[in-house]
Amino acid sequence: MIEIILLISAVLFIFALKLFGRPSTAHRANLFAMLAMALAVFSAFNFDFSKYDSAFYITIVISGLLGVLISKRVQMTQMPELVGLFNGFGGGASGAIAYVELSNSSLPFNDYFVAIFSMVIGMFTFSGSLVAVMKLRGKLNNFSSKFANIFSVFLPVIFFIPAVLEMDNFVIEFIILVALITGIIRVAVIGGADMPVVIAFLNSLSGIAAMSAGFIVNSIILIVAGALVGASGIILTLLMCAAMNRTLLDVLKGGFGNTTINNEYEKDPISTSPEDVAIQLSYAESVVIVPGYGMAVAQAQAAVKELTNTLKDKNIEVKFAIHPVAGRMPGHMNVLLAEVDIDYEDMFTLEDINSDFSSTDVVLVLGANDVVNPLARTDEDSPIYGMPILDVDLARQVIVIKRSMSPGYAGIANPLFINDNAKMLFTDAKEGLENIIKSFELV
Amino acid sequence: MEATFLLTLLITFLASFIGYELISKIPQTLHTPLMSGSNAISGITLIAAILIYPEVRESQILQIIVLIAISFATLNIVGGFSVTGRILEMFKKND
Numbered sequence: 001m002i003e004i005i006l007l008i009s010a011v012l013f014i015f016a017l018k019l020f021g022r023p024s025t026a027h028r029a030n031l032f033a034m035l036a037m038a039l040a041v042f043s044a045f046n047f048d049f050s051k052y053d054s055a056f057y058i059t060i061v062i063s064g065l066l067g068v069l070i071s072k073r074v075q076m077t078q079m080p081e082l083v084g085l086f087n088g089f090g091g092g093a094s095g096a097i098a099y100v101e102l103s104n105s106s107l108p109f110n111d112y113f114v115a116i117f118s119m120v121i122g123m124f125t126f127s128g129s130l131v132a133v134m135k136l137r138g139k140l141n142n143f144s145s146k147f148a149n150i151f152s153v154f155l156p157v158i159f160f161i162p163a164v165l166e167m168d169n170f171v172i173e174f175i176i177l178v179a180l181i182t183g184i185i186r187v188a189v190i191g192g193a194d195m196p197v198v199i200a201f202l203n204s205l206s207g208i209a210a211m212s213a214g215f216i217v218n219s220i221i222l223i224v225a226g227a228l229v230g231a232s233g234i235i236l237t238l239l240m241c242a243a244m245n246r247t248l249l250d251v252l253k254g255g256f257g258n259t260t261i262n263n264e265y266e267k268d269p270i271s272t273s274p275e276d277v278a279i280q281l282s283y284a285e286s287v288v289i290v291p292g293y294g295m296a297v298a299q300a301q302a303a304v305k306e307l308t309n310t311l312k313d314k315n316i317e318v319k320f321a322i323h324p325v326a327g328r329m330p331g332h333m334n335v336l337l338a339e340v341d342i343d344y345e346d347m348f349t350l351e352d353i354n355s356d357f358s359s360t361d362v363v364l365v366l367g368a369n370d371v372v373n374p375l376a377r378t379d380e381d382s383p384i385y386g387m388p389i390l391d392v393d394l395a396r397q398v399i400v401i402k403r404s405m406s407p408g409y410a411g412i413a414n415p416l417f418i419n420d421n422a423k424m425l426f427t428d429a430k431e432g433l434e435n436i437i438k439s440f441e442l443v
Numbered sequence: 444m445e446a447t448f449l450l451t452l453l454i455t456f457l458a459s460f461i462g463y464e465l466i467s468k469i470p471q472t473l474h475t476p477l478m479s480g481s482n483a484i485s486g487i488t489l490i491a492a493i494l495i496y497p498e499v500r501e502s503q504i505l506q507i508i509v510l511i512a513i514s515f516a517t518l519n520i521v522g523g524f525s526v527t528g529r530i531l532e533m534f535k536k537n538d
Binding site: 013014016017018020021022023026027029030033034037040041044045051052055056059060062063064066067068070071072074076079082083086087089090091092093094096097099100101103104110199200203206207209210211213214215216217219220221222223224225226227228229230231232233234235236239322324329330331332334335338339341344347349 | 448451454455458459460461462463465466467468469470471472473474475476477478479480481482483484485486487488489490491492493494495496497498499502505506508509510511512513514515516517518519520521522523524525526527528529530531532533534535
């Protein structure tokens with residue numbers, strides 16, 4: 001009986017992942033996954049609920065209620081932090097279970113290694129995720145990467161400890177400490193704009209930690225579900241890395257953009273006013289909006305929606321061009337735009353829209369920088385050379401709403417800003433858009 | 444469900460392969476809900492905690508550690524699915 005429930009659960013998990021692949025079926029995917037999870041958890045009791053005391057049930061109920069409460073109260077702009085936080089909890093749980101198994105029962109030799117693996121990955125995910133959350137909240141600055149890189153050499157070494165040392169509680173706790181510290185400093189050295197990679201990578205690790213916990217307690221469903229999460233997390237991680245033309249190792253090494261080179265501009269940019277932008281937009285036939293992290297920071301989504309409506313009322317075509325690593329987690333911009341009811345049919349990926357820019361009248365860049373820097377195509381010495389970018393410089397007119405000329409994450413100047421077809425509107429994304437909308441009423 | 448180590452490894456490989464194949468063509472629009480949904484699934488480690496909880500009766504410290512793991516995993520599962528539902532709700536109303 002239990003076997004059949006578990007089989008159904010595993011099949012449901014696989015179907016859920018399949019359904020996550022299309023916008024029209026994705027909400028059903030979540031229900032499938034929930035059902036699969038409920039069956040899997042139910043089966044773990046093996047119809048014997050009396051083995052568990054009240055402390056156990058109270059913990060589950062309170063934690064569940066807390067989970068619902070947190071998830072309902074959080075703002076959409078805080079989504080990256082929340083995903084990071086929950087992810088850390090999952091990793092921490094796997095790590096704690098591995099610790100208990102290591103110090104409680106006499107595990108067979110194979111399982112010893114698996115348990116240490118699970119414990120290290122779980123604890124690393126736990127502390128790394130918490131640091132990522134703090135970074136996303138802007139509470140932590142970048143950390144020098146040299147020391148961190150030397151320290152990280154210890155992480156692989158500790159896997160060999162059980163081969164040479166008699167395992168006692170002291171050694172196990174030492175390993176936990178190393179894993180926790182490595183998680184903290186590894187994520188601490190990575191800058192904010194690399195967070196999409198970090199979040200996806202930690203997500204993958206929490207799946208791998210769960211999978212290895214499945215090996216220790218001999219649960220096939222745990223292994224299957226953990227492996228599914230691990231694999232899907234790896235895909236997102238690699239997609240994010242490819243979108244920056246960097247390797248995972250390079251991202252994890254940290255310190256990107258710390259070296260400021262060639263930060264000067266040959267000439268002054270052309271500055272513009274909200275009135276001018278409104279006039280230019282009203283004469284356009286096609287407009288492409290490129291949102292970046294600046295839109296999220298300024299909470300400008302509602303203003304974006306309002307401007308989109310204004311333009312569409314004038315029969316102007318409006319599209320959104322979204323770079324894969326825009327924002328702080330994979331798909332961040334898409335979620336923010338969906339929140340204000342912008343149709344996902346209007347959101348385009350880099351590959352789908354890049355050929356359209358040369359026939360676009362006006363491109364509006366909202367708080368994005370490196371992902372529209374043409375140096376990625378032309379300057380072989382640039383740190384972002386080879387990174388796929390949105391070719392907005394090919395459009396007839398580019399308007400960049402940005403507070404200053406300060407460089408983006410890569411720490412380099414963006415020649416787009418001084419291009420002949422570009423104008424700068426020096427203001428906050430939200431304020432800029434609201435002023436443009438106001439000016440429209442006067443045009 | 445118990446199986447030999449080798450068979451378990453095979454299952455692990457197959458599950459990873461299926462996960463990889465299913466997700467490799469996912470559109471960018473769904474990256475966030477996918478991540479948040481798979482994140483909730485990783486809380487399935489709750490099962491391991493449920494399985495070992497009755498085994499740690501003798502040690503109060505270990506029992507507390509398992510209860511912490513249960514709390515973390517439950518938060519991960521319930522919070523994760525709930526937030527994924529919220530995100531997907533926004534995509535649904537666009538249909």
